[in-house]
Amino acid sequence: TGHDWGYGVEDGPSLWHQNYPIAKGSRQSPIDILPQTASHDPSLGPIALKYDQCTSINIANNGHSVVVEFEDSDDRSVIQGGPLDNPYRLKQFHFHWGGKGCRGSEHTVEGHSYASELHLVHWNAVKYETFGEAATAPDGLAVLGIFLEGSVTDFKSFNPKCLLPSSLHYWTYLGSLTTPPLHESVTWIVLKEPIAVSEKQMSKFRMLLFTGEEEDQRMRMENNFRPPQPLKGRKVRSSN
Numbered sequence: 001t002g003h004d005w006g007y008g009v010e011d012g013p014s015l016w017h018q019n020y021p022i023a024k025g026s027r028q029s030p031i032d033i034l035p036q037t038a039s040h041d042p043s044l045g046p047i048a049l050k051y052d053q054c055t056s057i058n059i060a061n062n063g064h065s066v067v068v069e070f071e072d073s074d075d076r077s078v079i080q081g082g083p084l085d086n087p088y089r090l091k092q093f094h095f096h097w098g099g100k101g102c103r104g105s106e107h108t109v110e111g112h113s114y115a116s117e118l119h120l121v122h123w124n125a126v127k128y129e130t131f132g133e134a135a136t137a138p139d140g141l142a143v144l145g146i147f148l149e150g151s152v153t154d155f156k157s158f159n160p161k162c163l164l165p166s167s168l169h170y171w172t173y174l175g176s177l178t179t180p181p182l183h184e185s186v187t188w189i190v191l192k193e194p195i196a197v198s199e200k201q202m203s204k205f206r207m208l209l210f211t212g213e214e215e216d217q218r219m220r221m222e223n224n225f226r227p228p229q230p231l232k233g234r235k236v237r238s239s240n
């Protein structure tokens with residue numbers, strides 16, 4: 001259905017390198033984060049998120065995830081500070097999740113997976129004209145990763161502002177898109193503190209379908225996560 005890749009046995013992450021050789025590149029994502037090995041970098045300031053005036057445009061099932069897109073014609077919603085030299089504009093957010101239990105996140109922490117992972121995707125509109133152009137540049141994108149862990153609490157809406165945990169302490173490293181085309185253009189900022197989502201919320205993700213409703217074989221959308229990739233000498237830095 002429109003893409004030459006997926007998460008199944010025939011088209012999953014271990015086969016992506018056939019059409020996307022960069023899958024075996026030197027700065028691929030996600031990775032397994034080892035907190036003890038992450039070097040604390042005092043020069044790493046806090047990240048600043050300005051989502052108050054965020055304007056969502058639509059929500060869609062793109063066949064791989066559920067995506068909420070934002071108006072990015074100006075700097076109304078940006079992330080800045082931390083490892084970033086410029087403000088990066090919010091373009092979209094989406095999720096990765098598992099079939100059941102705790103697997104589902106893309107990044108792992110000492111081998112520990114969370115039930116899901118939220119990605120807030122931003123692009124460097126200071127240096128590049130369009131998101132597409134930024135997506136192929138080594139400093140073009142910044143993705144904020146937030147772990148979701150199953151718990152009995154409920155959470156209100158998907159306004160990115162209220163989705164943030166109390167602490168903005170993070171790990172950061174240079175990586176890539178975690179789905180094809182796997183461009184090595186992402187400065188990853190992964191928050192240490194997960195947010196809680198209820199099992200009911202998680203079950204709603206799983207009702208989404210990989211295929212369109214009309215197609216006969218209704219493929220349930222689950223396990224839409226890429227496993228951790230080799231670090232290849234990269235340093236992961238930790239905010240204080």
Ligand SMILES: CC[C@H](C)CCC(=O)Nc1ccc(S(N)(=O)=O)cc1
Binds near residue numbers: 135
């Ligand atoms: C041509 C530009 C761009 C490929 C168009 C499609 C796109 O936005 N892809 C995308 C975005 C974010 C991630 S992730 N999971 O946050 O690393 C993975 C893939």
Ligand SMILES: [Zn+2]
Binds near residue numbers: 094095096119178
């Ligand atoms: Zn993602």
